[in-house]
Amino acid sequence: MAFRSAVVTFPGSNCDRDLAVALEKVSGEPTIRVWHGDAELPERLDFIALPGGFSYGDYLRCGAMAARSPIVRAVVEAANKGVPVLGICNGFQVLTESGLLPGALLRNAQLKFVCRTVPLEVANSQSLFTAGYEQGATIMLPVAHHDGNYFADEATLDRLEGEGRVAFRYGDNCNGSQRAIAGVLNQAGNVLGMMPHPERAIEPELGGTDGRALFESAVKALVAA
Amino acid sequence: MKVRVFVSLKPGVLDPQGRAVHHALEGLGFGGVEDVRVGRMIELEVADSTSDEALREMCEKLLANMVIENYRIEKLETA
Numbered sequence: 001m002a003f004r005s006a007v008v009t010f011p012g013s014n015c016d017r018d019l020a021v022a023l024e025k026v027s028g029e030p031t032i033r034v035w036h037g038d039a040e041l042p043e044r045l046d047f048i049a050l051p052g053g054f055s056y057g058d059y060l061r062c063g064a065m066a067a068r069s070p071i072v073r074a075v076v077e078a079a080n081k082g083v084p085v086l087g088i089c090n091g092f093q094v095l096t097e098s099g100l101l102p103g104a105l106l107r108n109a110q111l112k113f114v115c116r117t118v119p120l121e122v123a124n125s126q127s128l129f130t131a132g133y134e135q136g137a138t139i140m141l142p143v144a145h146h147d148g149n150y151f152a153d154e155a156t157l158d159r160l161e162g163e164g165r166v167a168f169r170y171g172d173n174c175n176g177s178q179r180a181i182a183g184v185l186n187q188a189g190n191v192l193g194m195m196p197h198p199e200r201a202i203e204p205e206l207g208g209t210d211g212r213a214l215f216e217s218a219v220k221a222l223v224a225a
Numbered sequence: 226m227k228v229r230v231f232v233s234l235k236p237g238v239l240d241p242q243g244r245a246v247h248h249a250l251e252g253l254g255f256g257g258v259e260d261v262r263v264g265r266m267i268e269l270e271v272a273d274s275t276s277d278e279a280l281r282e283m284c285e286k287l288l289a290n291m292v293i294e295n296y297r298i299e300k301l302e303t304a
Contacts, residue, residue: 020267061290068287104292111241151238151293176239 003027004221005047009076010036010055010066015089015199019051021201024204025214026156027223039070046222047084048075050091052144052197062105062147063093072098084128087125087189089145092183092193101184101193102160103152108145109176115144117207120182120196127185128221129192132213138171139210143195148195150184151179161185167192226273227301228280232289233264 005023009016020031032042036055041048050072056065066072072094079085079100087095095101108114119142125135133139152160157179160166168183175195183194198211234240240262247261267288271280280298289296 060287064287065289081258096292102292104290106239106293107241109241111245149239149241176241 003029003047004032004042004045005029005049005221006032006034006045007049007051008034008036008043008071009051010053010069010186012055012057013051013090014175015052015197018197019049019088019199022202022211023047023219025202026212027219034071036066036069036071039074039082040072041071045078045083047086048078048162050075050087050094050173051199052089052091055090055094058147061093061097063090063095064098065138066089066090066094067097067099073090073171076100077087079186079191082188082190084222086129086218087191087193088197088216089143089148089195092108092195093147095191095193098182100191101186102126102156103178103181103184105147106149106151108174109148113144113146114148114174115142116174117142117201118174118196121171123166123169124185127167127189127192127217128187129214129218130167131221132217139213140201140208141198141211142200143174143196145163145175145195148175148177149174150181150195152178157181163187168194168196226270226271226275228269228271228275229299230267230269230280230284230288230303231264231299232284232294233292233296233298234262235295238293 023031049191122133122137165185169180173180198214201208201211242263243261284296
């Protein structure tokens with residue numbers, strides 16, 4: 001069955017094309033581009049991705065305006081029905097602001113924009129998105145953000161860890177995140193938010209391929225389903 | 226009516242901006258500054274009939290992120 005994925009573009013998104021290309025390269029199918037002003041998503045989607053960037057100029061709080069846009073209401077509805085949703089960087093901020101994922105992303109603890117390739121530990125290799133990695137493996141992915149400092153209260157952090165919902169952890173905690181969390185899953189396991197950019201690491205010519213397995217895992221799981 | 230909403234980080238949530246401002250104040254030679262927290266003030270002009278309930282809802286649905294922030298509503302009488 002053909003893999004039908006969509007990437008949502010907000011005003012200020014800047015990783016939307018890379019994300020669409022990554023999905024196309026891995027799945028061999030075209031990615032549908034959805035504009036933020038659309039009220040509805042295309043039908044029968046297998047996968048929805050929210051890209052990085054600075055949606056709505058980061059007004060009010062990163063991701064806050066996008067999370068209240070009509071298209072994200074449709075994404076929340078789809079996610080609650082079980083459609084896999086991946087949010088990267090600003091997409092992760094949108095997912096926490098929309099309530100699909102717990103916690104919030106604060107200004108980096110050292111106040112600096114961090115832009116480099118960092119080591120990540122695969123903390124859960126059982127999910128739809130991470131099944132292509134070895135449990136505990138260290139992978140290298142680029143990060144590029146000013147507000148990636150993951151915060152949640154202690155009870156939420158304990159729950160996330162207890163339920164295996166921490167997908168990735170920083171090897172060097174580049175932004176001061178609580179418990180070095182770089183990516184979290186929702187309870188059902190069909191929503192993943194992460195600050196690092198797997199879509200920027202799918203070609204050796206561009207510095208690495210450690211992000212490819214994430215898209216491959218999802219495509220494999222969904223095409224087989 | 227004019228309404229002011231003050232949004233601040235909850236106690237215990239790290240405020241790196243506040244810390245940097247604190248540091249800068251000390252750099253300017255101001256002593257005795259114990260702590261600095263940076264927040265945001267939002268001014269709204271709303272219909273006089275707007276209920277407290279509606280104002281609270283505006284704060285909790287958009288103006289503040291209840292995971293990390295508290296809010297305080299201040300109503301100013303129409304001038």
